[in-house]
Structures are given as C-alpha cells and as structure tokens.
Amino acid sequence: MPFGLCNAPATFERLMERVLNGIPRDRCVVYLDDLLVHASDFGGALKNLREVFSAIRQAGLRLNPAKCNLMARDTMFLGHVVSGQGVATDPGKVAAVKDWPTPTTISELRSFLGLVSYYRRFVRNFASIASPLHRLTEKGRAFGWTQACDAAFQQLKMALVDTPVLAYPYPQQPFILDTDASNVGVGAVLSQREGGAERVVAYYSCSLNRAERNYCVTRRELLAVILAVRHFRPYLLGSQFLLRTDHASLTWLLTFRQPEGQVARWLEVLQEYRFEVQHRPGHRHANADALSRRPCAEGLCRHCQRQEEREGSGPAMVV
Known part of the structure; x- marks a missing residue:
C-alpha cells in the first residue's frame, strides 16, 4: 500500500481486523501494524502466539523478526509501557x-x-x-x-x-467512581479494589464552559457525574458500580420523583446504569477533588429550589 493516502490507515486497520477476526481481544490487540499478544502464563502465551502466527500466515502476510519482542514481561505499546502491574x-x-x-x-x-x-x-x-x-x-x-x-x-x-501505574480493569468486579466539581472544571476517578486496596484505572477531567460555570454547586456536581459516566461508559455500562460524592445534596437530587427540564434529561441518562450513591466527606474525597469547592452564596439556585418545593422534602442521604 503506498504511503500518503488519506484512507490508507483505515484500510490497513480493516485488513488486520479481518485477518485476526477469530481471535478474541483478551488474547490479541491490534492497532494498524502493532500487535500485542498477551497471556497470564508462558503456556498461554505460546498458544496465543501460534494462533496469531497461523492467522497471519494464512493471510499471506509476513512479520519482521527484528521488530518482534517475544515473551516479554513488559513492552512498549502505543506510547505506553504495558506490564503485569498495569499501564504506565x-x-x-x-x-x-x-x-x-x-x-x-x-x-x-x-x-x-x-x-x-x-x-x-x-x-x-x-x-x-x-x-x-x-x-x-x-x-x-x-x-x-x-x-x-x-x-x-x-x-x-x-x-x-510522577504519574501512577494505572491498574487493568476487571469487568467482573465492581467499579468505584469518584466525582467532584469546582467553579472551573469537573474531575473523576475510576478505580477498583485489588488486594484490599483501591487502584486507579483512569482519571478524567474537563473544563466547564461559561454557561456551565453559572450552575449552582449541586447542578455542577450532577454535571460531573453525567460527564464521568459518559466518558467511562465502556467500563460502567452493564456493571454495578459505587458512585461516591462529597456533595450531600447530590444524593438527594438523584432521588427526585418528578424531575423536570435539564435535571430530568440528566437523570434519564443515569437510568442506563446500575449503581449506588455514597456520600463521602470532603477531606476523604481528595482523589477526585477539583481545584476548589465553595458553597453556593445563595444556597440552592432557583431551579433546585423549585424542584425542592415540588418534591416536598429536603436533602436525603442515599447509601
């Protein structure tokens, strides 16, 4: 295939996906001409390599031995160091x-x-x-x-x-999602418990636009949850996870019986997921803390105040 064609990468990727179509992703990951064949032990690695070599041979393709790194405990893949401990x-x-x-x-x-x-x-x-x-x-x-x-x-x-080594996600185990918001951005941490300790799978953050910066604290905290679950959707959809927040009013907001407007649309997004909400004090929520948190000077905004009046109850803790 000649170099320089705008569709060359997509065409080559489609070819490799077709060649390795019968091999599950938990054995071989492919990105263009980079192949990562992995296993938990030596015997499994040999078996997976035979399967990949056979598929490549049947397709009439060849591998460059000088560019192959076999039976390595860690390797470079797409700008990351992949090892048994995680991704760095x-x-x-x-x-x-x-x-x-x-x-x-x-x-x-x-x-x-x-x-x-x-x-x-x-x-x-x-x-x-x-x-x-x-x-x-x-x-x-x-x-x-x-x-x-x-x-x-x-x-x-x-x-x-000083970046950490991120843990591998295990879909069969529950995830923990910590979210937080400041007046300039939102942040989230996806983690799982491993060996009695929590290990970070990935961090997420994004800046707020001008309109979002005008939201009250409660609404910004809910926006942080929405953006986080959308970003981590491949991990969270279909899995049970724990949502932790340091904003007590957010636990009440998620229990609205008759939401309206923007909050109704956001809560509809959350209906796809299976999770429980846990309030955690701010001093214990530093892993997802954004730049700063400050209470809304006027308490609830008029939208949240109106919703509170409709519900007829104040904040309630959901754990």
Whole structure:
C-alpha cells in the first residue's frame, strides 16, 4: 500500500481486523501494524502466539523478526509501557516533557499541550491544571505568558513525571467512581479494589464552559457525574458500580420523583446504569477533588429550589 493516502490507515486497520477476526481481544490487540499478544502464563502465551502466527500466515502476510519482542514481561505499546502491574507512561515521552522549554509562541504551546494531553488519563484534574494554558490558545487572544501560565506549565510537567501505574480493569468486579466539581472544571476517578486496596484505572477531567460555570454547586456536581459516566461508559455500562460524592445534596437530587427540564434529561441518562450513591466527606474525597469547592452564596439556585418545593422534602442521604 503506498504511503500518503488519506484512507490508507483505515484500510490497513480493516485488513488486520479481518485477518485476526477469530481471535478474541483478551488474547490479541491490534492497532494498524502493532500487535500485542498477551497471556497470564508462558503456556498461554505460546498458544496465543501460534494462533496469531497461523492467522497471519494464512493471510499471506509476513512479520519482521527484528521488530518482534517475544515473551516479554513488559513492552512498549502505543506510547505506553504495558506490564503485569498495569499501564504506565513512556519514559521517553516523559523525559521530553520534563525538558520542554517554556513556550514562546502559540504553536509551541499547542505542541506541548498535544503531547501532555495524550497522557491526561494519568493526571488527576488535568483540565483544571491546564486551564490557563488552554485559555491562551483561544482564537483572537494575544499570546502573553503570565505567572499563572508558568505555574500550570510547571505543574503539568511535574504531574507527568510522577504519574501512577494505572491498574487493568476487571469487568467482573465492581467499579468505584469518584466525582467532584469546582467553579472551573469537573474531575473523576475510576478505580477498583485489588488486594484490599483501591487502584486507579483512569482519571478524567474537563473544563466547564461559561454557561456551565453559572450552575449552582449541586447542578455542577450532577454535571460531573453525567460527564464521568459518559466518558467511562465502556467500563460502567452493564456493571454495578459505587458512585461516591462529597456533595450531600447530590444524593438527594438523584432521588427526585418528578424531575423536570435539564435535571430530568440528566437523570434519564443515569437510568442506563446500575449503581449506588455514597456520600463521602470532603477531606476523604481528595482523589477526585477539583481545584476548589465553595458553597453556593445563595444556597440552592432557583431551579433546585423549585424542584425542592415540588418534591416536598429536603436533602436525603442515599447509601
């Protein structure tokens, strides 16, 4: 296949998917010309390799021995180090981020953000940290490097250096989803219990737009839940999970009998999932904490106040 064709990657990926169609994803993962054949023991690895080699041979394809890494305990795959302990960032990419000079143009800043964004699931509250840098790339904004930008730049570099090893998800075990919101963004942590301890599967965060920043605290907390379950849908749909929040009013909001408007649409989204809600005090909820939390100056917004009057009850804890 000639290089440079815009449809070449999709065509090649379709070919590889067809060649390896009979092999389950829990034995072989393919992305273009990168194959990851894995197993829990040596015998299983041999069996899976024979199956993959047979499929490739029948398709008339060849492998380059110099590019094959067999029976490895850890390997590089799509910019990540995959091992028995979990998934980690590529040390080479992390070194490049650590040595990245301070951007002097929007183009240089976008290049930096593009690299670190690839590993955003390893960084807690990535969107909130990177918010000053993203604002600098907005259309029509003059490039002006401020102390806030430099602080965000250095914090992102340090966050990439100290990234955790993310655990592999086990669909047969329940997930734990921690969510939180601030006045600038939302954050979430997906984890599972392993060996008596909680291990992070992935982090998620995103910035709020101008309209969303005007939501009351309760509504922003509910938005954080909606965005998190949508992002982690492949993990959560069809599985039982525990939703933990540090906002007590959110547990009451999820029990509305006659929701209306935006809240009704959001609660309809949650009807697809099986979960229980648990309130956790803020000092124990640091893993999903966004930049800051502050109570709504006027209490509930008029929408939540009206809903409370319709329901005829105040906040109630659901555990």
